[in-house]
Amino acid sequence: QEQLVESGGGSVQAGGSLRLSCAASEYLYTRRCIGWFRQAPGKERERVARIDTDSGQTYIAGPVAGRFTISPDSAKNTVYLQMNRLKPEDTARYYCAAAPTCTSGDSHYGYWGQGTQVTVSK
Numbered sequence: 369q370e371q372l373v374e375s376g377g378g379s380v381q382a383g384g385s386l387r388l389s390c391a392a393s394e395y396l397y398t399r400r401c402i403g404w405f406r407q408a409p410g411k412e413r414e415r416v417a418r419i420d421t422d423s424g425q426t427y428i429a430g431p432v433a434g435r436f437t438i439s440p441d442s443a444k445n446t447v448y449l450q451m452n453r454l455k456p457e458d459t460a461r462y463y464c465a466a467a468p469t470c471t472s473g474d475s476h477y478g479y480w481g482q483g484t485q486v487t488v489s490k
Contacts, residue, residue: 370396370479372464377484380454388449388484390464396479397421397445401470403477404438404449406460406486416462419447420470427470432458454488461485 376388390402403418417438419426426438437450447464462484465477 372481374484379487396466401467402447408460
């Protein structure tokens with residue numbers, strides 16, 4: 369069964385760190401593009417980061433650049449999102465998703481996990 373399972377969310381104070389994990393089935397991990405998205409209540413979903421698991425090429429969105437990094441662990445079919453210097457505005461549910469390629473649009477992410485909640489307090 370093809371699946372993505374997120375973990376690592378929680379509650380932290382501003383300035384703290386969390387590391388999210390996205391454990392993928394082998395098929396999805398080798399599907400080339402794993403992305404991290406987030407959605408806060410009342411807001412649209414936004415892409416936070418993505419990685420091409422074949423080339424290692426990464427993309428980090430502007431609002432989190434310099435604070436978040438994305439990295440792969442091919443031995444575990446897992447993609448990590450390291451989040452440092454967290455801010456209250458980072459509060460959201462974080463999802464990972466898989467797409468055939470990182471060059472296509474967000475609509476091509478056909479597989480999604482259930483998400484993990486991140487709450488950052490002042």
